[in-house]
Amino acid sequence: MKKFKLLSLTAFSLFAATSFGAIDEVIVQRNLSNGKVKTQTVKLQKVNENTYRLHIPVDKMGTWKWTGVDSIDVKREEATAMKGDAGYWVTSNMALGRFSRDNGKYHLRKNMMPMFGVKKGDKAFVAIIKGLVYEFSTMINVKDGKYEIFPRFHLKEIYTKPYEDIIIDFTHFEGKDANYSAMGREYRKYQLERGEVKPLKQRILGNETLQNTVESVYLKTQMATFMREGETGMNRGWHWKSEEDPPIQKIRDFDNIQWFMKKLKEAGVEKIDIILTNWNWRSNGRNPISSIAEPELGGNAKCKETTALAKKLGYRIAPHMLHTENYTISPAFDKNDIALDENGKYRGYMGMGGFGFNPCFKQVYRKHILDNYDRMQKLGFNGTFHIDVTSAIVPYSCHHIEHFSTRKETGYYMNRVGMLSDAFFGAWGSESGVDSTANTLDYVLYATPITPETIGEGKKFPLVDEIVPIWQIVYNGIITNCPMACLIDNTLPENKRHAWWICKWSDAKARRIKEVEFNGRPSFYWGLNDVKEGDFKYIKKAYDDFQPRKHLQLEFMDFHDKIAPNVYITKFSDGTEIISNYSKERFSYKGQNVASMDYRIYAPKKK
Numbered sequence: 001m002k003k004f005k006l007l008s009l010t011a012f013s014l015f016a017a018t019s020f021g022a023i024d025e026v027i028v029q030r031n032l033s034n035g036k037v038k039t040q041t042v043k044l045q046k047v048n049e050n051t052y053r054l055h056i057p058v059d060k061m062g063t064w065k066w067t068g069v070d071s072i073d074v075k076r077e078e079a080t081a082m083k084g085d086a087g088y089w090v091t092s093n094m095a096l097g098r099f100s101r102d103n104g105k106y107h108l109r110k111n112m113m114p115m116f117g118v119k120k121g122d123k124a125f126v127a128i129i130k131g132l133v134y135e136f137s138t139m140i141n142v143k144d145g146k147y148e149i150f151p152r153f154h155l156k157e158i159y160t161k162p163y164e165d166i167i168i169d170f171t172h173f174e175g176k177d178a179n180y181s182a183m184g185r186e187y188r189k190y191q192l193e194r195g196e197v198k199p200l201k202q203r204i205l206g207n208e209t210l211q212n213t214v215e216s217v218y219l220k221t222q223m224a225t226f227m228r229e230g231e232t233g234m235n236r237g238w239h240w241k242s243e244e245d246p247p248i249q250k251i252r253d254f255d256n257i258q259w260f261m262k263k264l265k266e267a268g269v270e271k272i273d274i275i276l277t278n279w280n281w282r283s284n285g286r287n288p289i290s291s292i293a294e295p296e297l298g299g300n301a302k303c304k305e306t307t308a309l310a311k312k313l314g315y316r317i318a319p320h321m322l323h324t325e326n327y328t329i330s331p332a333f334d335k336n337d338i339a340l341d342e343n344g345k346y347r348g349y350m351g352m353g354g355f356g357f358n359p360c361f362k363q364v365y366r367k368h369i370l371d372n373y374d375r376m377q378k379l380g381f382n383g384t385f386h387i388d389v390t391s392a393i394v395p396y397s398c399h400h401i402e403h404f405s406t407r408k409e410t411g412y413y414m415n416r417v418g419m420l421s422d423a424f425f426g427a428w429g430s431e432s433g434v435d436s437t438a439n440t441l442d443y444v445l446y447a448t449p450i451t452p453e454t455i456g457e458g459k460k461f462p463l464v465d466e467i468v469p470i471w472q473i474v475y476n477g478i479i480t481n482c483p484m485a486c487l488i489d490n491t492l493p494e495n496k497r498h499a500w501w502i503c504k505w506s507d508a509k510a511r512r513i514k515e516v517e518f519n520g521r522p523s524f525y526w527g528l529n530d531v532k533e534g535d536f537k538y539i540k541k542a543y544d545d546f547q548p549r550k551h552l553q554l555e556f557m558d559f560h561d562k563i564a565p566n567v568y569i570t571k572f573s574d575g576t577e578i579i580s581n582y583s584k585e586r587f588s589y590k591g592q593n594v595a596s597m598d599y600r601i602y603a604p605k606k607k
Helices: 002-014 180-193 208-215 254-267 299-313 361-367 370-378 407-425 470-475 508-517 526-530 533-554
Strands: 025-032 037-043 045-048 051-056 069-075 080-082 087-091 095-098 104-108 115-120 123-129 136-143 146-153 166-174 217-222 272-277 316-322 348-351 354-357 385-388 428-430 557-564 567-572 577-581 587-589 592-594 598-602
Touching (some): 025 051, 087 180, 123 180, 166 180, 180 470, 180 557, 208 533, 217 254, 217 533, 254 272, 254 299, 316 370, 385 407, 470 557, 508 533, 592 598
Parallel strands (some): 385 428
Antiparallel strands (some): 025 037, 051 166, 080 146, 087 095, 087 115, 104 136, 115 123, 123 166, 348 354, 557 567, 567 577, 587 592
């Protein structure tokens, strides 16, 4: 009995409420299923002069009845602030918020990178999560003018014993290095030093497809609409028969794609990546079979003719596909491939061709890659292969007894698929910037869905004040990208920029500057559905504007900041600088004027 009391007292003292302490301490807060909260002050391990590490082993996270601890919060004094304090918080989806609100919250579950940062005065830190990277949210809470920024690890949502330790490194900066540029460089250093990613300068050697990716304009065009009910605009249901398929709603067939490429060549566009969306059997509606050209668009014969013409013109052409939606109508559908959630139910959502069941990526890799990829390669595709959705989601888990997979294992198999995509086609891209596939990824269609028109008080993201290129500071020179979804179709006139809500930014002049400021790769998609004879000049303009800076795709972005009201500087590892002037007045830099609503590229000094 005495021993039991002693243990209870010890446990109570460990979890007793504590106040914030020194820079080498954090408060670990365990949120229990019964609504109670237990806190513990934990001393951090000093890794080097500027970095402190929190390490919570699996067996120290809490009771092994996983329903006991719902989540763990990691809080520290450096990540708190009061309204009016100088500084900001920044998250990996490129959102920055200043300490200017009384109340609000911003909870980010889909972290583009496992990191966040806080700057207060002339000091800052970046937190890099190195364990359970897919199991946390970045939490920004504001109450009565007090800010708290911290990671919350959702242990209950693992629905099994946590599969690895929680590890967070807090790296600190002071003075001129106390900014989001230093935060991004630190995470980039981590990714490079552990071999998770390699610079494009190394990877393009001997890889003609990737070389073209770096130097070309990205053109993604739909050949048909997705398999939705034509009259209602709704998706098909869970199951249906082939005779119930609605007709293909054709946008352009393979003959039209050939016309499209010839017109691009006549316009003087020398290097492009063409991605064909909904080129295949029933517009992805026969997944996991995704490698047969739609007969109503010309079939495999016309597809081969089109890829041959692309090569003759010096272009690269590739297919669009996705691995996250399987349909029961497909001859290759197997219910045993589908990922199960924690309750044993099939994962899925209303997808491009009806109800799309989410396959376990172990099964995708094991069963559905080689045949599909081999068929597509034989059709002559040789461009930046596009896999939709994969880098737009946090990897999901699978609880199927025959192929159980944690989020981490799913990320691993996503990268195995990426490895084969590179092996077959030389390069691959995906929809967004979640870096679970950074190990193999070559291009993202948009690094963040946030747009300037959705931030600020009264908007969709009320705590966010600015969008900053922290993703590009990490990955420019490693992965090519279009920085924001609202920069897609950038040079097309407004009546042709048909897109979803996240792309609604109508200020064409500002969009033009922003693409250069963040060093984006010119990218087109929805607007190409409407391209007519006289519209190729808009693509040519994007191509021409890209030429003076295309070499910067191979350089690291080392610094970005505001240097005057509405004026920003971007610095690269080769010494190139870009001044972006959104102000109403011209701005002078290094003896040269940058016109209002314009930019100027400053080449490095010759050695």
